[in-house]
Amino acid sequence: MNSLRKVLLVPYTFVLMNSAVIAGFYYFMRGHRDFWNAPGTRRI
Amino acid sequence: MVEAIFWTSLSCIAYVYAGYPLLLLVWRRLAQRPVHKRYQEPSVSLVIAMHNERKNARPKLENCFELDYPADKLQVIVSLDAPTDGTDALVRDYAARGVEMVYSPVRIGKAAALNRGVAVATGEVLLFADARQRFDKSTVRELVANFADESVGSVSGELFLLDEQGKEASDAVGAYWRYEKRLRAMESDIHSVPGASGAIYAIRRRLFVPLQPETILDDVVIPMRIVLGGRRAIFDPAARAYDAASQNPELEYGRKTRTLTGNYQLFAQMPELLVPWRNPIFVQMVSHKLGRLLVPYCLAALFVSNLFLLYGFYLVVLVCQILWYVLAGAGWLLSTRGVESPARQFQQFGQGEKEI
Numbered sequence: 001m002n003s004l005r006k007v008l009l010v011p012y013t014f015v016l017m018n019s020a021v022i023a024g025f026y027y028f029m030r031g032h033r034d035f036w037n038a039p040g041t042r043r044i
Numbered sequence: 045m046v047e048a049i050f051w052t053s054l055s056c057i058a059y060v061y062a063g064y065p066l067l068l069l070v071w072r073r074l075a076q077r078p079v080h081k082r083y084q085e086p087s088v089s090l091v092i093a094m095h096n097e098r099k100n101a102r103p104k105l106e107n108c109f110e111l112d113y114p115a116d117k118l119q120v121i122v123s124l125d126a127p128t129d130g131t132d133a134l135v136r137d138y139a140a141r142g143v144e145m146v147y148s149p150v151r152i153g154k155a156a157a158l159n160r161g162v163a164v165a166t167g168e169v170l171l172f173a174d175a176r177q178r179f180d181k182s183t184v185r186e187l188v189a190n191f192a193d194e195s196v197g198s199v200s201g202e203l204f205l206l207d208e209q210g211k212e213a214s215d216a217v218g219a220y221w222r223y224e225k226r227l228r229a230m231e232s233d234i235h236s237v238p239g240a241s242g243a244i245y246a247i248r249r250r251l252f253v254p255l256q257p258e259t260i261l262d263d264v265v266i267p268m269r270i271v272l273g274g275r276r277a278i279f280d281p282a283a284r285a286y287d288a289a290s291q292n293p294e295l296e297y298g299r300k301t302r303t304l305t306g307n308y309q310l311f312a313q314m315p316e317l318l319v320p321w322r323n324p325i326f327v328q329m330v331s332h333k334l335g336r337l338l339v340p341y342c343l344a345a346l347f348v349s350n351l352f353l354l355y356g357f358y359l360v361v362l363v364c365q366i367l368w369y370v371l372a373g374a375g376w377l378l379s380t381r382g383v384e385s386p387a388r389q390f391q392q393f394g395q396g397e398k399e400i
Contacts, residue, residue: 011371012375
């Protein structure tokens, strides 16, 4: 079961991190500069 | 036309993840430039910018006192950017032990906080660190030994991400991170790494130029200015820092986004990085940094173009792509059900460190 999870997390990681490129472009275009708290971070 | 889009996209993705590492492998064999390291004890100013670091400030400063380096040659500076959680009170407790504090009552951002910290630095070498990571005892010694080589202007150490057992993170994220560090090591052997780890890097103080206040990736801008100035920005895995893997997926994703936002800003602020005759590591910059920014768009173009090519080899590729995204969706479902998430494990290469 653990092996299966690891296999599934590889494409998920790849897609997630590539989506961060798009998000990064969005924040750059919006002029976001305050990164002490990263964009998209929810306070919990 | 559709075929051209398909093959261009596929070639770009293949080059970024496989072609470029192979190129580095060959390049390093043909043109390796060793660093002439020699142990020495120049004065060092350790600059740490902090905002709200109540949890990390004390362990970080205690770690500074554990370093194997003469105390009279190690200046520790904490530049506080309007903390609201009592970090300033914690840091003040260390004033008697020689820690110098620079305080801004209003938010000025990390880059401006670093500028203020560097303004009071007196060491020949500036060492930058973040609040969260811990150094090995020998880290400072290992880093500064590289400055015996006059061609070196900046040195980045290696950041290890540790799991709850204290072992280096494995699985998908761990594998990716090892791949990334391997790339950096090869780039360093050839000339320079296009960036450093914000958690652990040092430069010659005389090469420091104040950052623009809105700068996001100080750990890329500072080393790249040094490279453009004619010196090397190397990676030394003998200098080590450690960080705990975060348990917060949103935080990790946010950090990654920060790094990539910073990459867009980097090219906007320093367009000369994309001029081959200005940037001595133009190939590395384009392949490593710019290439990573292009990959998601290439992935989209590959998929869409593939929808119009439904025969032979193209059909096989389309099926593989669909399968890949279905598996990614399944991975996402697993992660949202509380199973180990890659985002949870994905730590930045310092703050500016992980590239996809």
